Each structure stands twice: as structure tokens, then as C-alpha cells.
Amino acid sequence: MRTRRPADRASEIARAALDLFVTRGFAATKLEDVAKAAAVSKGLPYVYFKNKEELFKAVITEAIGGPLADASDMVDHFDGSSEDLLRGLVAGFRAFEESPAGGVVKLILAEAGNFPDVARFFCAQFDRRGRDLFIRALQRGVHRREFRTIEDIEATAIIIAQPLAMFSVWKRSLAPYDPTTLLDGDRFYTAYLDFLFKGLRP
Secondary structure, rough: OOOOOHHHHHHHHHHHHHHHHHHHHOOOOHHHHHHHOOOOOOHHHHHHHOHHHHHHHHHHHHHHHHHHHHHHHHHHHHHOOOOHEEEEEHHHHHHHHOOOOHHHHHHHHHHOOOHHHHHHHHHHHHHHHHHHHHHHHHHHHHHHOOOOOOOOHHHHHHHHHHHHHHHHHHHHHHHHHHHOOOHHHHHHHHHHHHHHHHOHHH
């Protein structure tokens, strides 16, 4: 029988916690609940995570680390147009946002004020790196003259990234309670890309 490594156990616990944090909420989830969902002993989460905040950080890493690394690799090796590169980044975000892990975005924003250390961890380790992907794509497009000159690329990257995050949050918060909304993912991303490229093209 294969013995699971500590890293595997920690990852399993983080994945179980991600599902519970997203569906139940962070405050309402106990470490005992996480242990039960991960099918491990009641005290095992405490072996790998000294408190729930550290587990929260592991949940963020588990949810976002892989997709972010894949996106960075795509930017490093992309050989198509800069417009197609941006489309690829947005498509990657959409795939993440529509997965069960996508609920972590709403979770982070909802708990930022209650757990500032976790918020700082997210900003330093993930938010900035995600924004840098858009900065690099924009710089590439300007250098290749595929995009117009951009006065403030960093601010533009924020303008590109934030609506994606806010759409993810809106879908999981207000949208279920608004019977008049007709906006689904296809309509949002089509309109978003149309608006984006009309602003970037020379």
C-alpha cells in the first residue's frame, strides 16, 4: 500500500477546506469539519496548519497557484498575436472562475477585513502576479505595435483584471437574487472582450 506524503495530505486537507469555505463560509467551517471532509483524523489538520488562517492561505494557494502558473507559462511561450494572448488569459480566468475553485475570489474579498494577514498574503503572492501577466501582455502588444500607446500600463492592467474578478463575485452573490438579469457567462465575456479590444487596437 502506498503511503501518502505529508505534502499530499496537506493538499488533500486544503482541497476539502476550499469546498467547505466556499459553500458554508469561512467562519462557519470548523477544522473538525475539514478533517471529516478530507477523511482524516480529527487532529490531523492541526499537524499541518497551526490555525485556520494558515489553512486559509493554503486554500488560496491550492485554488489559484496552479492556474496562475499555467497562465505565466503561456505568456512566456506564446507566439501568436498579443490580442490572442489576452484572449487566452481571459479564457484561462474564465475556466478557473467557472470551476468550483472560482468561489475563492468571493471568499477572499468577503473575509479580507476580518483577516488582514490573509489579505496581505493574497495580494503579495497572487494578486500582483496576476496583474503582472496583463502588464506583460500589454507591453508586448505595444512593443509589437498591435496595441496603441498606453500612458499607464499598470492602471490599464487593473482596469482589465478587476471586472473579471467582480463578475465572479457578482455571479455568486447578487445574481441569484435578481430575477431580471439575463447576463450569463457567454454574454459577459463577449461584451467584455469587444469593449477591451476596441480600446486597445491602434
